Amino acid sequence: MPCKKTKKQKSESIKPKLQLILFIMNIFITGASQGIGRELVKKLAKENHRIIALSRNEEKLESLVRDCKALNKVSKLExxxxxxxxxxxxxxxxxxxxxxxxxxxxxxxxxxxxxTTEPFSQISDEILSKTMEINFFAPFILIQQLLPLLRKSKNAHIVNIGSMGGINGSSKFSGLSAYSSSKGALAILSECLAEELEEDQISCNYLALGAVQTEMLSNAFPGYEAPLNPKEMAEFIADFALNGNRYFNGKILPVSVSTP
Ligand SMILES: NC(=O)c1ccc[n+]([C@@H]2O[C@H](COP(=O)([O-])OP(=O)(O)OC[C@H]3O[C@@H](n4cnc5c(N)ncnc54)[C@H](OP(=O)(O)O)[C@@H]3O)[C@@H](O)[C@H]2O)c1
Structure with a gap:
């Protein structure tokens, strides 16, 4: 004889379906063609999230779409x-x-x-502008432009990827004055936005990454071996982006087992 389900059993049986529905997020990621961003897209696409991936290199983006399809036939990646x-x-x-x-x-x-790793005295206007435009102005403007869409989400999360060099009191390295300053500006922006966007239920956090073995690192510090590969770092960032706003807002969080 089939036995009646208790209230607890009933709620447990509907839980997985409910979680599956709630768990699918709309995610926008910049710098997706290679390195940490590429691994992030793959990780989140595998988990069925809907993703927009932006960067310059069209061929690499096309191959990313193929990679994601191979990982998850129904992946939704624009x-x-x-x-x-x-x-x-x-x-x-x-x-x-x-x-x-x-x-x-x-x-x-x-x-x-x-x-850029140019010594301070040799940094040209062009390189300084490029550094600030990509590392600071772009996140600033993108957040501004996408704010109406972020406001439509119940608990939106902005995750700004920064650097250990971009936070107060960390070890600093010669040649990283422009880079670290631009990342420092992004850190303070993250704190400001957590305050200003709180009413809209939008959280904003900054992850100060330590060394990860990517093209950026190999070019800047040839021969240096980082403790993490991009896939390992992407796993942390993906989880943080999905869940971190339940625990953190306006935080500058070091994610490093070493410096740089
Ligand atoms: N690797 C590390 O050790 C380390 C440490 C601390 C912080 N970080 C931070 O982590 C993030 C990812 O770094 P990564 O190591 O993965 O670097 P990466 O391998 O050099 O990748 C950088 C990404 O940014 C994109 N990008 C660069 N300029 C762009 C532009 N003008 N417009 C659009 N996209 C642009 C590149 O794509 P396209 O060339 O196709 O445009 C690429 O996808 C960066 O913010 C970096 O500062 C890295």
């Missing part, structure tokens, strides 16, 4: 080949593309970055 330095002049393009794909935006991960 790509935007775009130079973040054009955000100011091309104001509505990103918003338009995002609105065509998402009705709201749950997570924005500002991951794209540019690193």
């Amino acid at each position: 790509t935007i080949p775009f130079d973040l330095r054009d955000l100011k002049s091309n104001t509505h393009f990103i918003v338009q593309r995002t609105e065509e794909t998402f009705s709201n935006l749950d997570i924005l991960i500002n991951n794209a970055g540019f690193l």
